[in-house]
Amino acid sequence: MSKNEPLLQYLSTRRSTPALQLTEPGPSRAEIESMLTLASRVPDHGKLAPWRFIVLRGEQRKTLGSALLEIALKKTPELSPEQQEVERTRFTRAPLVIAVVSRAAPHVKIPEWEQVLSAGAVCLNLFMAANAHGFAANWLSEWISYDENAKALLGIAAEEQVAGLVYIGSTTFPSTDRPRPELSDIVTWIGEE
Template identity: 40%
Template sequence: MEALEALLSRKSTPRLSEPGPDQQQLEILLRAAVRAPDHAALRPWQFIVFEGKGLDDLGQIFSDALARKDPETSEAALEKAKSRPHRAPMIIAVVAKVSEHPKVPVIEQVLSAGSAAQNILLAAHAMGLAGIWRTGDPCFDPYVRERLGASGDDQIVGFLYLGTASAVPPVPELEVSDFLKVWGK
């Protein structure tokens, strides 16, 4: 798939199934990720891949986080949290590993990690895979952050669910002019 075609046709795909990315595809996804804009070459990213038993472990982390947040949480809600990672054959957690820098504020480092996440999704789409960027409470939960090694100003920018589209949603048509302001006109 050509680069412009990938950019203009990528969409979030929530219904994913096997197969997920194989090892060669995963390598390409990560090579695309590290091409993200990166002021001062800080490389403020960490990618954590979950598949197989790793999805079970991530589900347990999500469930434990929910139980810690609210000990009165129902068993059904805990099971739902535990099952969430199984909505895709592979998940890549993208963490902004933030460092102190006199010219590169935290926001730029987080944006760089977000750009790395977008590069993964675009590369997956270009290879015929599908995915969705999920955030929600797990990204901001202190227990999840700790378990994934995020400390200080580090931020989990998202969980990228990757696999094969079970159903292909339509690409919404957006009118660019709805989002455009030309200065001075």
């Protein structure tokens, strides 16, 4: 089997772009649908599709940001004006935010853990699909992923979990990398070389 050099190059340089560095233009509706199609091509034991997507774009993100600020202020009334602005603009940092929602649940044959891992794979596939379409991305969780009121605001049921919020847009910032682990620190070899 021959090597796929472009894919190897991509994987060797893949990195996240901070959400605050993501700008317009964002993807079109057709590009978003393509990304979602590619994102859902993951290992899925039992073909359960134990995940779903919530696509956040346009002016509605500002309305959601104001509602998130209200939730944040109820929890922490002493938020500074700067912190309030962070909450108000949380979903407008990038032209597009896609929530990947895990619907993992007990199943007679498929372990719940495998369903959770499948949702994580969706997040990474979505990230890579955004890159493949020429966009930068960042996979985040943030406090709203764990707050029941914030989840309800997004239409996420109590038994569902946010696997990730994938921020997608364009960027003009230079790509920089972070330190990566040494293989000797993370790999155990069992067997012959």
